[in-house]
Amino acid sequence: MTGTPTTDRRVAHLGLGAFHRAHQAWYTEHAHDDWRITAFTGRRPDAARLLAAQRFAYTLIERAADGDTAETIRSISAAVPGDDARAWLDTIADPRTGVLTLTVTEPGYAVDAGPPARIAAGLSARRASGAGAIAIVSCDNLPGNGRMLRDAVLAHARADAAWITENVAFVDTVVDRITPATTPADVEAARELTGVSDPAVVVTEPFTEWILHGEFPAGRPAWDAAGARFVDDVAPYEERKLWLLNAGHTLLAASGRLDGYETVSEAFADDALRDAVEALWTEQRAVIDLPPEDLDPWLDDLRIRFANPRIAHRLDQISRDSAAKVPVRILAPLRRRREAGLGGGEAQRAAVGSWIRSLLELPPPDRTTLDVARMLEPLSDGERIDTVIAHLTPRPHQNPQGDTK
Structure with missing residues (x-):
């Protein structure tokens, strides 16, 4: 009205x-x-x-x-x-x-x-x-x-x-x-x-x-x-943003900084990193309760947004508080894939692995990520991913946190 x-x-x-x-x-x-x-x-x-x-x-x-x-x-x-x-x-x-x-x-x-x-x-x-x-x-x-x-x-x-x-x-x-x-x-x-x-x-x-x-x-x-x-329910649209836009940002903030990039557009222009983001999007969109007409055009817009070199969205800014962001952006949809019988999500596990590498190989942006890095450092690569999934995956109905705009 x-x-x-x-x-x-x-x-x-x-x-x-x-x-x-x-x-x-x-x-x-x-x-x-x-x-x-x-x-x-x-x-x-x-x-x-x-x-x-x-x-x-x-x-x-x-x-x-x-x-x-x-x-x-x-x-x-x-x-x-x-x-x-x-x-x-x-x-x-x-x-x-x-x-x-x-x-x-x-x-x-x-x-x-x-x-x-x-x-x-x-x-x-x-x-x-x-x-x-x-x-x-x-x-x-x-x-x-x-x-x-x-x-x-x-x-x-x-x-x-x-x-x-x-x-x-x-x-x-x-x-x-x-x-x-x-x-x-x-x-x-x-x-x-x-x-x-x-x-x-x-x-x-x-x-x-x-x-x-x-x-x-x-x-x-x-x-x-x-x-x-x-709309009658904003939850699927919240998930679309968290699990596609924000998850893509988190992956690029980890892998892009490891490769020396500073902004989203620079990292997304790297063919290997773009392929990793696309693979992550494919796995995550499968568990968003929206029809293709609410996902396909939105993802087309998202590709244009990520590629825009004149909006300098900095990876170091996105990386802050990542220990609170990874659970709701990547681990929550990974859990939903498993609950739906769709498997573990190879691209999701790879994204978690890239994030762990960034914690261990780059200066920590905040105290929480430093604490997580110290906890994971003695473990093997596979054990690190499994530990993050086991201990950081949010419980169903747990309120996730968003990010800066």
Whole structure:
């Protein structure tokens, strides 16, 4: 539903970073209706001040392999420093605000993190004002992100818990659009494309995806007009992203760095590494509960995305926290293959072996991977793979963790 038309309908947003401006703000711009965004920063006020200086408009550059295109995004009508508690409470309590979206990254969903308490306080103010129901839309890479946020917010709700349960819809989503950090060269590229110097420019890839499941009791922008999909169950789409895109990233981050590559596109251009990724995709797609029409075109897009040399997705960044990523990206679908009687998955085992080699032969990117490397070092190659599978495979229904966007 999109609700009864009114004037100045608002989406509140928490987490005013580049991904929000490349994703939710882009969808709201392309909805071509009267919804506008009041966006709050997280810990730092810089983005709000930067946008306020240019009346909240900014340049979005889509960077394809064959060139750049630019457009001006105007869907944000206010940008507010995160420490302005009064503005936050007033915005969430305002009956014109029908949706709250957030991009706070995975740690922000912990019960003891700031966002759940902040959202609970805003909902308490909304209840007191009599503003009515609202939808909260999680836009971070956590499977079941809406449900996880609901549990974290309710832990802070106290006397408002029953009202929140009755009046607040927590929407599960899958989001995807690679958005690197802006560089001085990007600012210059925006000036060349538009003739305007824009320090708030955002650069992103042409591909974008937004899949949502949940209710919108106070209406919403027509995001579906911009390509967003509303589905009955996001779980298969979460698995598609984790087990194809993210698993491919993890394999390239291990094997690519071992071969001296620095970015996804460099590693994917290596025929041997590309073949390894394709073999992994073949094994993993077999246990994703989606029809070919939801897998084949998506994989064709993924090949184009991986090969784009002008989006520098760094392998060292992807390799961080890999001990938490390998279980849900590779070991979980390996377990499902075995449960389905499809065998052990040779490409999956090879991917695990490449990851183990990267732990042992490259400087560890974090303390957890160092600990795993020390545990595996005394074992033979075969024993190492079997040990990882035996000890790191997540249990069925265990909540997996996502990655950075």
